[in-house]
Amino acid sequence: xxxxxxxxxxxxxxxxxxxxxxxxxxxxxxxxxxxxxxxxxxxxxxxxxxxxxxxxxxxxxxxxxxxxxxxxxxxxxxxxxxxxxxxxxxxxxxxxxxxxxxxxxxxxxxxxxxxxxxxxxxxxxxxxxxxxxxxxxxxxxxxxxxxxxxxxxxxxxxxxxxxxxxxxxxxxxxxxxxxxxxxxxxxxxxxxxxxxxxxxxxxxxxxxxxxxxxxxxxxxxxxxxxxxxxxxxxxxxxxxxxxxxxxxxxxxxxxxxxxxxxxxxxxxxxxxxxxxxxxxxxxxxxxxxxxxxxxxxxxxxxxxxxxxxxxxxxxxxxxxxxxxxxxxxxxxxxxxxxxxxxxxxxxxxxxxxxxxxxxxxxxxxxxxxxxxxxxxxxxxxxxxxxxxxxxxxxxxxxxxxxxx
Amino acid sequence: xxxxxxxxxxxxxxxxxxxxxxxxxxxxxxxxxxxxxxxxxxxxxxxxxxxxxxxxxxxxxxxxxxxxxxxxxxxxxxxxxxxxxxxxxxxxxxxxxxxxxxxxxxxxxxxxxxxxxxxxxxxxxxxxxxxxxxxxxxxxxxxxxxxxxxxxxxxxxxxxxxxxxxxxxxxxxxxxxxxxxxxxxxxxxxxxxxxxxxxxxxxxxxxxxxxxxxxxxxxxxxxxxxxxxxxxxxxxxxxxxxxxxxxxxxxxxxxxxxxxxxxxxxxxxxxxxxxxxxxxxxxxxxxxxxxxxxxxxxxxxxxxxxxxxxxxxxxxxxxxxxxxxxxxxxxxxxxxxxxxxxxxxxxxxxxxxxxxxxxxxxxxxxxxxxxxxxxxxxxxxxxxxxxxxxxxxxxxxxxxxxxxxxxxxxxxxxxxxxxxxxxxxxxxxx
Numbered sequence: 001x002x003x004x005x006x007x008x009x010x011x012x013x014x015x016x017x018x019x020x021x022x023x024x025x026x027x028x029x030x031x032x033x034x035x036x037x038x039x040x041x042x043x044x045x046x047x048x049x050x051x052x053x054x055x056x057x058x059x060x061x062x063x064x065x066x067x068x069x070x071x072x073x074x075x076x077x078x079x080x081x082x083x084x085x086x087x088x089x090x091x092x093x094x095x096x097x098x099x100x101x102x103x104x105x106x107x108x109x110x111x112x113x114x115x116x117x118x119x120x121x122x123x124x125x126x127x128x129x130x131x132x133x134x135x136x137x138x139x140x141x142x143x144x145x146x147x148x149x150x151x152x153x154x155x156x157x158x159x160x161x162x163x164x165x166x167x168x169x170x171x172x173x174x175x176x177x178x179x180x181x182x183x184x185x186x187x188x189x190x191x192x193x194x195x196x197x198x199x200x201x202x203x204x205x206x207x208x209x210x211x212x213x214x215x216x217x218x219x220x221x222x223x224x225x226x227x228x229x230x231x232x233x234x235x236x237x238x239x240x241x242x243x244x245x246x247x248x249x250x251x252x253x254x255x256x257x258x259x260x261x262x263x264x265x266x267x268x269x270x271x272x273x274x275x276x277x278x279x280x281x282x283x284x285x286x287x288x289x290x291x292x293x294x295x296x297x298x299x300x301x302x303x304x305x306x307x308x309x310x311x312x313x314x315x316x317x318x319x320x321x322x323x324x325x326x327x328x329x330x331x332x333x334x335x336x337x338x339x340x341x342x343x344x345x346x347x348x349x350x351x352x353x354x355x356x357x358x359x360x361x362x363x364x365x366x367x368x369x370x371x372x373x374x375x376x377x378x379x380x381x382x383x384x385x386x387x388x389x390x391x392x393x394x395x396x397x398x399x400x401x402x403x404x
Numbered sequence: 405x406x407x408x409x410x411x412x413x414x415x416x417x418x419x420x421x422x423x424x425x426x427x428x429x430x431x432x433x434x435x436x437x438x439x440x441x442x443x444x445x446x447x448x449x450x451x452x453x454x455x456x457x458x459x460x461x462x463x464x465x466x467x468x469x470x471x472x473x474x475x476x477x478x479x480x481x482x483x484x485x486x487x488x489x490x491x492x493x494x495x496x497x498x499x500x501x502x503x504x505x506x507x508x509x510x511x512x513x514x515x516x517x518x519x520x521x522x523x524x525x526x527x528x529x530x531x532x533x534x535x536x537x538x539x540x541x542x543x544x545x546x547x548x549x550x551x552x553x554x555x556x557x558x559x560x561x562x563x564x565x566x567x568x569x570x571x572x573x574x575x576x577x578x579x580x581x582x583x584x585x586x587x588x589x590x591x592x593x594x595x596x597x598x599x600x601x602x603x604x605x606x607x608x609x610x611x612x613x614x615x616x617x618x619x620x621x622x623x624x625x626x627x628x629x630x631x632x633x634x635x636x637x638x639x640x641x642x643x644x645x646x647x648x649x650x651x652x653x654x655x656x657x658x659x660x661x662x663x664x665x666x667x668x669x670x671x672x673x674x675x676x677x678x679x680x681x682x683x684x685x686x687x688x689x690x691x692x693x694x695x696x697x698x699x700x701x702x703x704x705x706x707x708x709x710x711x712x713x714x715x716x717x718x719x720x721x722x723x724x725x726x727x728x729x730x731x732x733x734x735x736x737x738x739x740x741x742x743x744x745x746x747x748x749x750x751x752x753x754x755x756x757x758x759x760x761x762x763x764x765x766x767x768x769x770x771x772x773x774x775x776x777x778x779x780x781x782x783x784x785x786x787x788x789x790x791x792x793x794x795x796x797x798x799x800x801x802x803x804x805x806x807x808x809x810x811x812x813x814x815x816x817x818x819x820x821x822x823x824x825x826x827x828x829x830x831x832x833x834x
Contacts, residue, residue, distance in 0.1 A: 025655070025656050028586075028656060028659070029656045029657070029658040029659060032658060032659055032662070033658050036662060043689040044689075046688070046689050046690055046691050046692070047688045047689050049692060050687075050688045050689075050692060051692060052688065053688055116450075119447075119450075120439075120440065120443060120447070121440065121441060121443070121447045121450050121451060121454075122440035122441060123440075123441060123451055123454045123455065123458075124447075124450050124451070124454050127454050127457070127458070133816060134812065136765075136815075137765070137769075137811065137812045137815035137816045137819070138769070138808045138811050138812050138815070139769035139770070139772040139783070139811055140769070141772045141773060141775070141783055142772065142783060142804055142807055142808050142811070143808075145783070145787070145804060146800075146801075146804045146808070149800040149801075149804065153798070153800060342673070342674035342675075343674070345674040345676045345677070346676065346773070346776070348676070348776055349775075349776055356674075356676060356677070360676075360677065360680060364680075364684075370680075370684040370685050370688075371685055371688060374677060374680050374681060374684070374685055377677050377680075378672075378673045378677050381672060381673045381674055381677065382669065382672040382673055385668075385671065385672035385673075386668070386672060
């Protein structure tokens with residue numbers, strides 16, 4: 001008779017650290033950790049022993065000292081007596097301005113080009129593929145420089161607008177394209193303009209609620225309310241009504257030629273326009289590809305199924321194709337926005353004062369605090385990136401197909 | 405019977421009618437135009453608008469290209485020759501082509517980078533086209549050393565010593581790999597480092613055996629610099645990217661943690677900030693007195709940058725493989741390195757090819773960013789020495805157009821290759 005015995009108690013041997021899969025991963029991780037710590041302590045040790053860093057010290061006190069340089073585009077007031085910190089904040093705002101403008105323009109361009117590339121019109125489809133290929137295959141820096149040269153070299157100087165028979169004239173007598181930038185009218189807010197704004201916001205909210213009500217009514221009772229024309233009416237009528245009733249409280253200040261330059265209005269500098277257009281057109285080409293891929297990813301069976309249910313073509317697009325295509329399009333779209341924001345750091349090549357130009361450019365050169373400046377710069381971009389990818393993850397989870 | 409039939413029916417055709425030609429609007433060019441250009445009102449409007457746009461662009465571009473001046477010594481001479489007519493001043497390309505392509509590389513040595521460039525195609529051929537004989541891969545392995553010797557010059561002993569170090573490492577690796585992959589890998593690395601350390605005594609800087617005149621790194625510029633940065637950084641970042649992707653998928657928390665931190669950090673910051681690091685900050689973290697070339701520092705940062713992006717692409721490939729493939733490897737009794745090398749990676753890399761090519765094209769385009777930290781690559785040459793010179797101040801379109809064209813040819817070529825490769829590797833039936 002055999003009796004069952006307990007399995008032999010294996011004693012731990014040192015060789016098991018390498019040969020036993022249960023312990024081997026600990027060995028590897030331990031070695032990796034040691035190596036990484038050794039590498040970083042070597043780097044930090046070098047930094048501590050570095051003569052430049054030893055004499056200067058490392059600290060962020062320089063942020064509160066006077067900057068001593070001017071910034072040509074100031075979303076908030078800034079003069080050369082203000083601190084480096086304020087200069088950096090102005091830079092951050094300039095980055096966000098160009099990124100925001102660029103993202104909107106790129107989306108519009110990209111969606112139009114992506115849809116037209118699938119058009120059954122031969123010449124339009126070809127033109128769009130030429131646009132996409134030309135811009136995807138040439139560095140964005142070259143495009144920025146090309147558009148910047150157009151802005152500064154090809155456009156006329158303010159002098160050309162002078163005289164009775166000027167060589168150049170303003171567009172609609174309101175917009176002047178000069179080699180010092182584009183001058184556009186500036187809105188002037190007088191008493192009562194707040195009321196106009198509030199009316200506008202309220203009417204947008206009203207449109208939103210009206211559409212929800214119409215959908216609810218449709219699902220509950222099957223009655224179809226008109227949505228498009230009432231929305232348009234709600235968008236324009238109340239705001240315009242208040243605007244004229246209050247006696248046109250929002251006016252425009254037109255730019256005009258005074259002395260050697262234009263005065264009044266808003267001066268949009270060539271560097272901003274170059275950066276904005278180049279980033280928008282370049283990123284638009286990538287977005288066009290994403291849009292095309294998203295629409296093509298929806299199988300033809302979906303269109304046919306919707307058609308066999310009796311839906312009309314525009315309803316097929318709105319209710320069946322687009323909701324599914326957006327699921328495919330939006331994640332790469334958001335990463336294109338991220339790329340655009342990061343590429344906006346190329347502003348330094350055309351002298352647009354974004355955060356790379358202020359904090360990573362002039363502040364760095366003036367104070368010589370390379371380590372701190374670049375650390376802050378990376379931190380800023382990292383924050384934006386992580387925030388956007390966080391938003392993207394939330395979105396991805398919310399639209400994920402719930403299978404099984 | 406036939407009589408009665410003949411009298412009741414007036415006429416019966418006995419032969420088939422000749423097939424009529426289709427209506428004129430349904431054949432040939434007219435049909436094509438109707439279907440593809442004027443199928444609806446909207447399409448007709450779009451077509452007319454597009455034709456107008458193309459016409460407008462051509463009237464701008466054609467005279468500019470056709471009237472171009474190719475033979476002049478300065479922009480003033482160009483303008484005199486044009487005499488008010490529209491035309492490009494392409495003479496700047498004819499006169500400064502050597503700066504645009506080679507930077508300040510010594511003129512009598514142009515054959516060296518040219519030869520390296522030609523050899524590059526020979527070296528890439530067996531990698532790119534799998535139907536070529538596999539023996540050619542030996543040439544690919546030798547290429548980096550030959551190319552380094554050709555471009556930078558100096559004694560041939562330096563690259564040979566480096567090469568022999570790799571050979572020694574490989575020999576040790578192939579002896580030990582039967583026991584375990586990790587042991588072979590570590591043994592190979594140790595053997596190579598030992599060899600390089602030992603060879604340091606034999607090979608000295610001024611060894612003149614089979615020596616080409618040395619060229620300073622700062623003299624390397626123009627499009628050549630873009631190509632060198634692109635090729636070197638991409639080749640080095642591929643293995644790094646694979647390692648990072650495997651690290652991110654790994655079940656070991658510490659390895660995974662560091663891989664994730666590295667990848668997310670690099671992907672979160674723009675390349676320019678990394679180039680700033682290479683330019684001004686990296687020196688703080690190196691031993692005092694060490695003197696790295698700027699080009700080497702830039703290569704390190706661009707390689708790290710590219711490897712993070714490649715890691716994400718390959719991670720996508722790894723995630724796209726069905727779990728069954730991993731389980732199949734385990735059930736065959738393969739260990740981690742075997743199942744990765746033999747089962748997972750070949751499939752995952754195949755899926756990732758389009759993504760890797762996208763990264764490659766993006767990386768190649770991004771090499772122009774080095775002009776921001778005052779290196780004289782193609783864009784840096786245009787913006788710096790050429791546009792700033794009194795002779796050519798103002799020749800924007802010709803120079804930028806040339807740069808754009810050069811990049812377009814290379815990047816478009818790469819993406820066309822990738823589409824061809826995708827079709828080749830397609831194993832499913834569609």
